[in-house]
Amino acid sequence: MNSNRTEISTLLVGGGPELGDLLAALSTRSKLLHLTITACIDLGPSPRHMTLDHARQVGVPVVGTHLDDLPADCRPDLAVVTTGGGEVVRAVRDRLPADTPVLTAKHLPLLQGVIRLVEENRALRMDSFRLKETRLRLNQFVETAALAIYIKDTDLRFRKVNRHALRMFGVQEEDIVGRRNFAVFGGQAARWLQQVEQETLRTRRTLHATGTLQVRGQDVHVQVTLFPIIENGLVEGLYGLVEDMTELFESEQRRQQVDVQLNETQKYLREVLENSRDIIFLVDPDGRVLSFNRGAENSLGYTGEEVEGRPGRNLYRDPSLFDRMLETALKDHHATRYEVDFRSKDERPVVCDVSMTLIDGPDGKPLEIVCLCRDITTRLRLKNDLIRSERLAAVGQMAAGVAHEINNPLAVIDTIAGLVEETLDDEGKNLDPASRDLMLEAMHRLHAQVQRVTAITHSLLGFVRKAEPGIRELDLHELLEECLYVMGTEIRRAGARVERIFDRKIPRFNSDPMLLEQVFVNLIKNALDAMNEVPDRESVLALTTNLSTESVIIRVQDNGVGIPPGDRDKIFNLFHTTKPAGTGTGLGLAIVHDILYRLGGTIRVASEPGEWTRFVVELPLQPPAPLRPDPSISNITPPRPGSGPRTGG
Amino acid sequence: MTAEHDHPYRILIVDDEEDLVTFLAHRLRKRGLEVATALNGAQALAAAGKETFDVAVVDLKMPDMDGIQVMEQLRDLQPYLEIIMLTGHGSHDSAWEAGRLQAFRYLLKPYDFEELYELILTAARLRRDRMQKEFDSRLAELMSSTSSPRDIIEESEKLRREFEQD
Numbered sequence: 001m002n003s004n005r006t007e008i009s010t011l012l013v014g015g016g017p018e019l020g021d022l023l024a025a026l027s028t029r030s031k032l033l034h035l036t037i038t039a040c041i042d043l044g045p046s047p048r049h050m051t052l053d054h055a056r057q058v059g060v061p062v063v064g065t066h067l068d069d070l071p072a073d074c075r076p077d078l079a080v081v082t083t084g085g086g087e088v089v090r091a092v093r094d095r096l097p098a099d100t101p102v103l104t105a106k107h108l109p110l111l112q113g114v115i116r117l118v119e120e121n122r123a124l125r126m127d128s129f130r131l132k133e134t135r136l137r138l139n140q141f142v143e144t145a146a147l148a149i150y151i152k153d154t155d156l157r158f159r160k161v162n163r164h165a166l167r168m169f170g171v172q173e174e175d176i177v178g179r180r181n182f183a184v185f186g187g188q189a190a191r192w193l194q195q196v197e198q199e200t201l202r203t204r205r206t207l208h209a210t211g212t213l214q215v216r217g218q219d220v221h222v223q224v225t226l227f228p229i230i231e232n233g234l235v236e237g238l239y240g241l242v243e244d245m246t247e248l249f250e251s252e253q254r255r256q257q258v259d260v261q262l263n264e265t266q267k268y269l270r271e272v273l274e275n276s277r278d279i280i281f282l283v284d285p286d287g288r289v290l291s292f293n294r295g296a297e298n299s300l301g302y303t304g305e306e307v308e309g310r311p312g313r314n315l316y317r318d319p320s321l322f323d324r325m326l327e328t329a330l331k332d333h334h335a336t337r338y339e340v341d342f343r344s345k346d347e348r349p350v351v352c353d354v355s356m357t358l359i360d361g362p363d364g365k366p367l368e369i370v371c372l373c374r375d376i377t378t379r380l381r382l383k384n385d386l387i388r389s390e391r392l393a394a395v396g397q398m399a400a401g402v403a404h405e406i407n408n409p410l411a412v413i414d415t416i417a418g419l420v421e422e423t424l425d426d427e428g429k430n431l432d433p434a435s436r437d438l439m440l441e442a443m444h445r446l447h448a449q450v451q452r453v454t455a456i457t458h459s460l461l462g463f464v465r466k467a468e469p470g471i472r473e474l475d476l477h478e479l480l481e482e483c484l485y486v487m488g489t490e491i492r493r494a495g496a497r498v499e500r501i502f503d504r505k506i507p508r509f510n511s512d513p514m515l516l517e518q519v520f521v522n523l524i525k526n527a528l529d530a531m532n533e534v535p536d537r538e539s540v541l542a543l544t545t546n547l548s549t550e551s552v553i554i555r556v557q558d559n560g561v562g563i564p565p566g567d568r569d570k571i572f573n574l575f576h577t578t579k580p581a582g583t584g585t586g587l588g589l590a591i592v593h594d595i596l597y598r599l600g601g602t603i604r605v606a607s608e609p610g611e612w613t614r615f616v617v618e619l620p621l622q623p624p625a626p627l628r629p630d631p632s633i634s635n636i637t638p639p640r641p642g643s644g645p646r647t648g649g
Numbered sequence: 650m651t652a653e654h655d656h657p658y659r660i661l662i663v664d665d666e667e668d669l670v671t672f673l674a675h676r677l678r679k680r681g682l683e684v685a686t687a688l689n690g691a692q693a694l695a696a697a698g699k700e701t702f703d704v705a706v707v708d709l710k711m712p713d714m715d716g717i718q719v720m721e722q723l724r725d726l727q728p729y730l731e732i733i734m735l736t737g738h739g740s741h742d743s744a745w746e747a748g749r750l751q752a753f754r755y756l757l758k759p760y761d762f763e764e765l766y767e768l769i770l771t772a773a774r775l776r777r778d779r780m781q782k783e784f785d786s787r788l789a790e791l792m793s794s795t796s797s798p799r800d801i802i803e804e805s806e807k808l809r810r811e812f813e814q815d
Contacts, residue, residue, distance in 0.1 A: 404710070404737035411735075411759035412668040418762045419676050454759050 008035040011074065012055075013067070013092055014082025015044030020051040022082060022108075025115045027058040032118045038076055041067060043083060067091050076100065082108065148242035154235060156180055156197050168244055170216045186214030193224065200226040200238050210245065221249035279342075279352060279373035283312040285366040287326050299352075299375050301345030312371065317341035329356040329369050339376065351377045385597050388572075388590075403457040410457070414450045417443050470512040471623055476552060477502050479513055480543055483520040487528070494528045496539035506547045509621045515595045516619075522588040523556040523615050530560025530613055551601075554617045562609035571605065600624040658773040659683045659701065663693040663719060664708040664735065673706075680766060690719045697726045703773040704753070706765070709736035720752060729780055731772035735760065784812050 012023060019042055026037060039062035040055040052063045062070065067088075074095070079102045081089050089104050096102075103111060142149050148165030150158055158176045166173060169184055176183070181190035181197075189212055196209045210223045225241040273280050279299050282290040289312045292304040300315065312326075313319035321340065328335035335356040342350040352373035361367035421443040428436045484491065484498060491498065524541065531539035537559060544555040563571060572593040596603050600620045607613040660682050664670050667688055674684040685702070687693035693707070705723055709716035720732050734755035753772040756765060791804050 407737035407758040408666045408669065411737075412666060412672065414759045415669060415672045415676060415762060419672055419679075422676070422679065450759060458757055 006034070008033075008077045009038040009075075010035045011070070011076040011079040011092075011096075012037055012040045012082070013043065013079065013088065015042055016082075018082045018108075020054065022080065022111075023051060023055055023058075023060075025112075027054075027060075029115060029118050029122075032122065033114070035078070038062060039064075039070060039074060041065065041069060043067075043088065067095060070095055078103065080108075080111065081105065148240075148244070150240045150242070151229070151237060152197065152240065153237040154201060156194065156201075158184075159237065165242060168215070168220070168242060169213075189213040196224060197226060197238060197240070200228050201235055204228045204230060204235060219246070221245045277375075279371075279375060281307075281312065281315075281371050281373075282368045283326070283371060284368055285330060287312050287322065289315075290368055295375075296373075299344070299350055300342060301348075315342055317343050325354065325356050326369065329358045330366055333358040339380070340373070342373070349377060350375060351380050385593075388593070388597075406453065406457050410450055410453055414447065414454075417446045417450065421447070470514050471510050472513065473508050473510055474513045474516070475508050476506055476545060476554070477504075479516055480520060480545070480554070483517055483524060484543075486517070486521055487524045490525065490528050491541070494532055494539055496528060496531060496541045499540060499542040501542065501544040503545045503547050503552075506545055506552050507621075509552070509619075511599055511619060511623050515599060519592045519595050519617065520554075520556070522592050523617075526588060526615075527556055527558035527560065527613070530558050530562070533561040534559070534610075548618070550622070551618050551620050554619070555614055556617070557612060557614040559612050562611055562613050563605065563607040564609050568605055568607065572603070657681055657683050658703045658769070658777075659685070660769060660773075661685045661687065661693065661696055661702040661705040661723075663687045663690070663705060663716075665689055666708070676762065677766070677769070682769070690722075693719055694722055694726065697723050697730075701727055702730055703776050704731045704733060704769050706733045706735060706769070709734055709755075729776055729783075731776045733765070733768055733772060780812055784808065 010026070012019060012026070014022070019040075023037065023040060026033065026035065030036060037055070037058070037060050040052065040060045041064050042051045043065065052065070055063045062074065064070070075097060077100070079092055079096060079100055081092055081102060081104050083105065089102060093100075093102060142160075142162050145162065146164055147162075148168045149162045150165050151160040153159050157178055157180055159178075161169070161171075161173060161176050166176070169176065171184060181194050184190070185193065192209075192211045193213070196207055196211075200207045205228065207226045208223065209226075210221070213220045213222055221244075223243045223245050225243075227239040227241075228235050229237045229239060274293050275295075276293060277295045277298070279296040280293040281296050284290055289307045289310055292302070292307045296307075297303055307315070311319075313322035316322040318341065321337065325335040325337055336354065338353045339351050340354045342352055344350045352375050354371060354373045357370045357372070359367050359370060421440060424431075424436060424440050424443065428439075431439075480500075480502075527541050528539075531537075531541070540559050542555070542557040544557070546553045546555075572589050593603055596617060596619075600623050602618045604616045604618075605613065606616070660677060662670050662674055662677075662684060663686075664673075665688055670686045670688060674686050677684045685696050685700070687696050693705070696702075697705075705720075707716045707719055707723075716734060716736070720734075723730055723732065731753045734752045735758055736755060737758045753775075754768055756768070787808055788805060791808065792801060
């Protein structure tokens, strides 16, 4: 106990609960009140003597139930009498020295007030202590937390910055305290943070913000939480909590980047699939079409909407082949077939090499089947053209030889027939007129039949291939006029009117005039034959020429009998003829097709049965160099001078 | 129909197809032409060595030599001879070659008899006309270059023999 302080020794006199309360209040606060209870007299003790027991416990030296229990030398500095009776007060005064102050029941409220004040002061001191404790802990936390924390004043100057913040900002304490953002961060970052801080001070609210701070030239992505510091209703500054989100941010960014790349890749793949000229479609494991790309739309003529959701097998001309392929694909993950016939919308033949590939879903079950179909229709046609040309060449070789052998005896037969005819005419007067006429008629028929065979053998000679190319510059219109001139007699005989619609822009170009003459003479001959079959209509033969970008187009149109749709594919076949027996040889168009093939050109036919037929010839302005390999001579390499084996370097 | 000239036209038919030669010759003779025949190149050249022809009808293809050679050699023997080619082939190359050698025309077998006959007449007429012109100009040349009348008679007689068939 403080030695320099004077303890006030106090005597308590009273009874009942008031005395007990007072004893308790004074004894527990004795230090604060600087008093020591030296005696306690309970004049009306409760049956269990609680007050006195308590007094003994707290170490009051003198306890009793009667004033007589007070020792004679009792000289307390203060006496407190809780009972109201005047005799008790007088008796206490009598026993104590005269100057001893006595607080009576009248004064008790004062004492209680003092006790309450002391109590409040104590609580206040406790609070203050706890506050100090909390601050200390907070400071400790702030200092050591793995979180950057700073404190700023209202001027937004750093007041305190924790270790983590110093590390994050890459500065020493002395470099930052008392300075503003601009001294620490890059301009843009500083301005951003400043704005958020000002907002916090202005709104007095806790704010969150994310942004980027530039620290030592590096971007640090942070999330900032700002608390205003408010004391006595005034904003005194703010706390700033800064979390480094860089790693999180970067991983997020990487994820987004990967997502973007994945998206790009998917988009790219989709576009490749979508825009591919190949037919690509997806079917589900049940064979239903899931999607249909543009190449498929172009090649097959259906739109995606028409096909999607429908069985893919319907796209095949032989749907059971599709089923078999699908089955194989589901079993082996892959199925391939060559030269599959497809069913296009306009019934045009489309032939594809098809490969089906099964794609499994994430669950390992069959998800979808990619059907990749390469349209080989054109290639196949070219191949067939080549085969046709080869066949023609072979036939031509043989035919030319045979024709020669036939032509000689034919010439003899015809000569003899003529001789017999003449002789019958001149000297057959002795014969029976009926049999003479019959024989004359027979000779006439023989002559006609010879002519028929002659037409064939002479056509066959059209297959004879020249070894050297006859390519030279020609004027297309001159050539067509020459053909019309050659066919003049037949044109007049057919009574046909010739219309010329010539494109005068067509320049001179290189091709084989002799072969082209064969082409157009054949086409004109055909047209005349077709028109002769419709005798009651004025025959009009129209020749039209057009200049295209790299080719010329010649149309030979007649208003003849026309070609039934079923025959259009066959008319270029060898020995196919629709003409009445004895008129056609089935060679003309085959030769035309063959010649145009060799000259790099094409021929198409369009026709309205009973109305008209139009042959469209397209010729390149530059013939293929060399000409399409002529199968009949391709295996013969002419010996070249000086091309013998080399003997040394 | 006969030639309008004093002498009938003389034709040489060259073809290895004996039937053709025989019956073609027969028919042409019926029309008033004088016809000699040959079954191959050698015979043709032999015939041309003996007598002069207006027109030769030559098959392009024969066993011993081809028609082009025959034409060339016939031309050597008789420069004014007109030649018509017959061929069972439609070969353009042969036709070109024939054209180069100025064959009068070429016909594909089996030919139209009337067409051939007309061609022969045309060719023969052309040949005689050319001969006449040549004879006239040579004679005129002779007259202007030779002074002695006797020489003139002698020379013109030689010329006449050269141009006239025996």
